[in-house]
Each structure stands twice: as C-alpha cells, then as structure tokens.
Amino acid sequence: MAKGQMESGIVAGRLPAETIERNFGDLHPPLAPHEAAVAADRCYFCYDAPCVTACPTTIDIPLFIRQIQTGHPEGAARTILEQNILGGMCARVCPTETLCEEACVREAAEGRPVEIGRLQRYATDSAMAADVHPFSRAAPTGRTIAVVGAGPAGLSCAHRLAMLGHDVVIHESRGKPGGLNEFGIAAYKSTQNFAEAEVDWLLRIGGITIETGSALGEGITLDGLQDSYDAVFLSIGLAGVNALKAPGADKNGVRDAVDFVADLRQAGDLSALPVGRDVVVIGGGMTAVDAAVQARLLGAQNVTIAYRRDRDAMGASRYEQDLAASKGVRILTNVQPVAVHGNGTVREIELEYTTSEDGRLVATGETLRLKADQVFRAIGQTLSGAPGGLAQGGGKIAVTGPGRTSVKGVWAGGDCASGGDDLTVTAVAEGRDAAMDIHASLRAG
Amino acid sequence: MADLTTNFLGIASPNPFWLASAPPTDKEYNVRRAFEAGWGGVVWKTLGEEGPPVVNVNGPRYGVIHGADRRLLGLNNIELITDRPLQTNLEEIARVKADYPDRALIVSIMVPCEESAWKAILPRVAETGADGIELNFGCPHGMSERGMGSAVGQVPEYIEMVTRWCKQYYDKPVIVKLTPNITDIRYPARAAHNGGADAVSLINTVSSITSVNLDTMSPEPSIDGKGSHGGYCGPAVKPIAMNMVAEIARDPETRGLPISGIGGVTTWRDAAEFMALGCGNVQVCTAAMTYGFRVVEEMKAGLSRWMDDKGYTRTSDFVGQAVPNVTDWQYLNLNYVAKAKIDQDACIKCGRCYAACEDTSHQAISMSPDRVFEVIDAECVACNLCVDVCPVEDCISMVPMRPGEVDPRTGKVVQADYANWTMHPNNPAARAAE
DSSP states (O other): OOOOTTOOSSBSOSSOHHHHHHHTSOSSOOOOHHHHHHHHHTOOOOTTOHHHHHOTTOOOHHHHHHHHHTTOHHHHHHHHHHHOTTHHHHHHHSOGGGTHHHHOHHHHHHSOOOOHHHHHHHHHHHHHHHTOOOOOOOSOOSOEEEEEOOSHHHHHHHHHHHHTTOEEEEEESSSSSOTHHHHSSOGGGSOTTHHHHHHHHHHTTSOEEEEETOEETBEEOHHHHHHHSSEEEEOOOOOEEOOOOSTTTTSBTEEEHHHHHHHHHHOSOGGGSOBOSEEEEEOOSHHHHHHHHHHHHHTOSEEEEEOSSOGGGOSSOHHHHHHHHHTTOEEEOSEEEEEEESSSBOOEEEEEEEEEETTEEEEEEEEEEEEOSEEEEOSOEEOOSOOTTSOEETTEEOOBTTTBOSSTTEEEOGGGBSSSOSOHHHHHHHHHHHHHHHHHHHHHO | OOBOOEEETTEEESSSEEEOSSGGGSSHHHHHHHHHHTOSEEEEEEEOOSSSOOOOOSSOOEEEEEOGGGOEEEEEEOOOSOOSOHHHHHHHHHHHHHHOTTSEEEEEEOOOSOHHHHHHHHHHHHHTTOSEEEEEOOOOSSGGGGTOTHHHHTOHHHHHHHHHHHHHHOOSOEEEEOOSOSSOTHHHHHHHHHTTOSEEEEOOOEEEOOEEETTTTEEESOBTTBOOOEEEESGGGHHHHHHHHHHHHHOTTTTTOOEEEESOOOSHHHHHHHHHTTEEEEEEOHHHHHHOTTHHHHHHHHHHHHHHHHTOOBGGGTTTTTGGGOOOGGGSOTTOOEEEEEOTTTOOOOOHHHHHHHHHSOOOEEEOTTOOEEEOTTTOOOOOHHHHHOSSTTTEEEEEOOTTOEETTTTEEOOSSOOOGGGOTTOHHHHHHO
16 A cells, blocks of 8 residues: 655655556657657758767767658668667667757757657667667677776777677676666666666677676776786776765765665666655756656655756756656755754755855855755765776876877776766767777777 | 639639549539538539449559658549449539539530540530530540540640530530640640630649559559559649649730639649639649648638738739749840848758758858858859758848849849840850841
8 A cells, every 4th residue: 555645754655556657657758650750850951960060979860860751760770879889778868958959950940959869769769679780790800808887888889899890898896787877867768678678789799798796996907907908998987976064964864866766777666665755855967856856756745956056057957957847846956955954864954055156156154954854965976996097187087089098008988087978978979989999009009 | 802703714603713523523422512611613523425434443543742741742543534324423413503503513524536425425414504514635544545535635636626526516615624744735725725615724633653662563552563654633733734824824826715723722822823824713622632622711711811912802803913924934034133142140050051052053152160151142143042942931032133233253243134045145046146
C-alpha cells in the first residue's frame, strides 16, 4: 500500500507503482515515421549550417535529416554515428536547446527550431532496431591501447581505435561500463536500459575488451599501463564530489545527488526506492535538476532547488529549469546553505540570501529555514584519483590539442580533461579525436 | 460585395466555379451534393455511346505525388469515362437540372469519330435540358487507345470535323475540351474554333507515370504488377495549363474565343489567375477530390474579397486583364535592369541564397564569417533564384535600377527607353534589317 506523500522521513512507495512507472516514462517519446517525415521537412538544408557548427561532434545534421526525409533512416544513422558513435544517447541527453537547436535558423525565425534531437533519435533508434553494427575494422595493426574508464569518452575512443585496427582494453572501476550514461543521467532520459544496449551494440565492432573493477591505484597504475600498452587514454571522469561546508552537513539524510541519480538508474523497482517528503537539492547544474525532478516523480511532496547565484548563472539550461518547474520543483536562487539542523537526522536546512556585487557573491545576513528530511548535495564534481606526474590545470588533467597530456604516450578526454563543456557529446568528440591522434602517432612512431 | 455571377456562353451560374467532368460528377448523388455545397456548375462525367458500358480496372485507379505532410500535389488516374448505363445518366441529368435550374449543367461526351455516333447521342442529351455539351477530346489513357479522347484531340482535323457535327445536331453551346499532350495548343484550339465551337476548355490531364515501386518494379498505380500511363492533374499541372490558356487567349486566330480554365485550381487565387489570363470561368476536380466539395466556400469567399479589394464588381471586370502582358521573349524589355536586395533584418542566415548562387548561378552573393549574406551588384544578373529558394517571404526582393544609374555588372547606364531583342545589335536578324 502506498504510504502517500504526507508520510514524514525517507520512505519508499509514496506513489502507487503504476504512477511511478508512468512518471518515469520516456521524456520525449520517439517520433513515428510520419512525424519524423514532417519534422524533417522543416529543415532548410542550410549552407555551412549553424547547427553543425554548434554540435561538439560536428554531425552533418542537414544531411542526416535529408536522409530521413527521403526514407532512409539507417543511412541517416550512419551519418550521425560516423561522427558520434554514441549518437543514440546524445539524442536523448544532449542539451540541444543550447547546442544545435539553439543555432537552428528556424529558432531565430520562429522560436521553433527543427527538432534535431528527436530526429537524431529516430535515425539512431532505426539503426539499433535493425540490429546491425554499421562499421567494420581495418586490418589489425598489432597495437593495443589501454583506455581507463568506460564512460562516453572512453567508449568513443575505444570504438574509433578498434575501427582503425587496434585492439583496446578498457579498465573500468565500476561493475559495468557506460559511465555517466549508465549511472549519471535521469532515468526518464534513458528508458528501457538504453545505455546498456548501446554499449553492447558499440562493442560489436570487435577488438574491445572491458575489464571491470579495474581502477587506477587499485590494481593498475599509469606506469604499468604505459609499460604494457602502446598508448594510454584516460577518461576517468570526475569521481570526487564537492563537500557541503555547513555545520550539520554530516547528519543523516544528507547525501550526494550523484548517488541518488545512480540508485535510480540501477533500481529494479522504482517504487521500492525511498525518498524524503521535504527534499532540498543544493546546486544549480544538470545533476541538481535530475535529482530534484526525480525526487518529485518518486512522490516527494515538496522539492526545492537552492542555488546560490541567479537563474542565468545556473548550469542547468533554461529548458531544464522549466522542466523542473513543470514537475513541481521550486527553484530558489540567491540562497546558500549555512547550516543543517536536526537531531542526528536532518529536519531543516538554513539558507542565507546572497547578492552579487561586481560579480562577487555576497551574503546578505538574512536567512530562512526550509523543512527538509532529505538534502542532496549537487554542488559539483571534482577530479579524483588522477595519476601523479600528469600536469593539471583548473582542477583537471591538462591537455593540448586532441587530448595530449603532459606525458608522451598518454592522452586524456571527457570530464577529467581540461577544456570543453562537461557534456556527453563533448566527451564523445574528445575520445574520437584522441583516438585519431593516437592512431597518427602510432603510425608515425 | 462583388457579384460572382458569371454568364459563360449565355449559361448563367451563381459563381465561376464549376466541377470538371470527372469522378465527382459521375452521378446524381454526387452532383446534388455539389450543388448543395454551392458549386456554380457541373460538367457531368463523360458519357459514352449506347451499349454495354465501359469497364474499369478493379485495382487502384489513382497515383499521387505528395509534398510535405502528404499534401497532395499531383494526382494521376487511369479511370475511363462513366461505366454506368447511358440511359441512367441521362435520366439523372434531367432530374438534377430540373431541380437546380440556376446552376450550369454541362454534359461531357465521348463517342467514336463517326457522324452517326454523334448524331445518335446528341438529341438524347438535348432532351435532358442540360445547358450545353463538352466534347472530351482529352483523356490520354484507355479511351485514346480506342481512337477517342486525346487521340482525337491530337488531330486538329478530327477536332474540327466532330465539332462541326455537334454544331449541326445540337442547338446549345458546344465546348471543346483540349488535351495538353500536343506540341502546340494553338492548333487544336484553332481547329475547334473553325469547327464552330462556342468555347474551349483546358487542360485535360497530362500523360504521366507518377512513381515506380522499386520493390516490384511496377509503375504506380499498379494493377497486378503492371502499370499504364495515366492522366496527371492537380496543383502540379497549373503552370502548364495557364501557359496553354494564355497561348489561346493571345493567338490572333482564336482571340475572343471563350475559355473555361482547368488545371490544378485549388484556391480562389488560382481561379483569379486563370481568369486574368482570359478564362470566363474555371473547372475544378482535384481540389474537390482531395478536400471534398466544401472547398468551394473558400474559393467563393476569397475571390469575392479580392474583387472587393481591387474594386471589381463583376468577374468580367478582370477576365483577360493579364492577357496583354503575356508576350514573346523577344519583346521583353532588355533595358530593364534589376538587382537582388537582401533585407538583413528579415534574413535568418540559412545561406540557401548563397549556396544556390555560388554553386549554380553567378557567384553574386557574398558570405561573411558571421553569416551575413550580401548581394554583389557587379555580378548579379537578377535571375531571381535567390528569391525563389529563400525560405522567408519578402526577405530578398528584385529592385529595378533607375534610368541613369550605372549597372556595376555591365558598366552601362540604365536606359529609360524600351529595347528588345528584335532591336538588339547581337541579333543577326536585327542587323540584317539595317
């Protein structure tokens, strides 16, 4: 029996199971063939199209849309996948509203861009449904490359290297591959185990071995990898989480949003997943929105995102903010946490108003308290476990050009590497480009 | 409020929108519905001679060309003339005409090219009280293989001969419906005129294959794996039809011959364009077959509103007004110089004008790194392609240069006077005349 939304504390079953199932259905249902044809027809086939420029993986968007329009979605998928082997996931999770669709000339003209993301999904879903892997490997080179981390950057790098004829061993610290695609994305953006299915499909290129439970510092070292392999690509992500520096932050009920998001993705039965009645999420990025929205979808009665700067400074796009608002999440801006109250378990969070003076955040001294039986920290992730000896910059592994680190023979990409937004699509581009550079360097050397 | 009443060949109808001879006018039920919906007239689906009725295929009769969102742009058919008994049709025609005396009711006829065949059917048609007849010399499929339809329309001598018979054995107006499947529409029109036709109507359908099924390798519509050419109609054929109408309207030998315009009329604007080119009325088929009879409401309301805006009180005020402006290429003013101009505020920076001009035309549009597209006057020949491919209406326009200005492309001063090819120094004929 559902406990209802009024039950205090962190409990499961706040909503009937069928309501939860409905809540976690596909955020954007796939386009039907006729819908896709009509949506594709809106593309103007721009010259040197702005959407392509805006895409971190430089997919030839007008071409793939034209291929959909002419009844060849699998050809469209190939156009996409040649540039972005995780085009299926990117179609689901890319913030298209700040990338290709923002650049679409129809956005400028009508405020209604071509639905590039949904069309990309239509194409890539068609290819996945056809159950063929469209790429094949070049003649074996006899070289083997180590990739550390099986997230988007690592998978992208590995696939490209395998295509070029190299063998690849991916060392993954978790129990299964996928990285943030598998553990870090809201469940309603990747339904029906899509992330896992996509990895399986990607691996069908052949030549890629994944060793799970294998992490730097725990069994493997960079030196060891350099000795054993012809090159190393590091895509270890940002495993650390910023701490909440407020008195009482260690009370029960306070946890990392990334863990909550991962639990949601790995849960077999969402209705068994506990959530608070009054939930407060500290932070303003995508993870904050993912946690807050999903808390609501699980049945939390009151969910508040508390962010220390203003709306425009939020890492989450305006679209994501609106999504949160539409699900009943309250977004409080210009507030920062100063204390977590409660007797061992969180009962309230105390926030202080802030203002911006010359770009500097200043606390005003005025505070407010919010009822909270669950608090999620979503105040950013940090590089953790990076091997010593590699130059860092801005808290990340410093890279130049296509992912070259300060150490010869070692490349890095994805969130752990400097430069680029921390997006799946950016990670894919970085992995691909590093693979091309590794290939070139191995051929030269 | 404009008066839409038309008087075509002395046949009054409350508006210039008639349904063409086709499936929508094959029987009493449909025609009554059409009149109730407000159509001004109907040309009854073509009657054949007495005897066993024709048979139709028992598979698909229509093929289609779709635009975006399955908008029907072109339709082709392999249906024959009416497959119902002659007597049934005649009785229905008489009943409908009696009940709708204010509407035009024309009977389309197609019988063999024998005087006896026409002599036999015409009195029976006359008995129905219908307002006139239309001779189907146009259908390009099926019946043409039997020496009728377009097989007649492609031989001016036959047109003239049959028209003459009809004028001899029938007292009311005779309209000759022409096929576009010829090289020069003026010859069949002149033949009809010489035979005494009261009017011509055009175009009938264009011989066509709409598509090929790439799995079965059969043309569509496919009848048990085979296809036959059909007759193409709908919005796609309108430009072809309007040119043929204009050719007849301005031909000295047929000038003044009434024309009923047919070919892709879908909106009031299409009708107004046909009528401006000299048609006394228009006939519609595909639009009704696509959307139902109710489309006539928009046609009537739109035409009426446009006439009010322009100050036309009756359709005869604007019929033929565009004919004097249809001329031969050789008489076009070569001193008229225009340049494309891009409205930067309206431009959405898609770059289609650039791609079209750079790849396929005159390299007369520049593109800056921040996607500002500008016309290079020194290269622009004013071809209009950029205007045509631009997705934003009125973003690019063709601006005429003023006399006295220097065309940066040619370095020549724009002249105020008119000069055409017949006067041009590069024209050998012009030089020979000097």
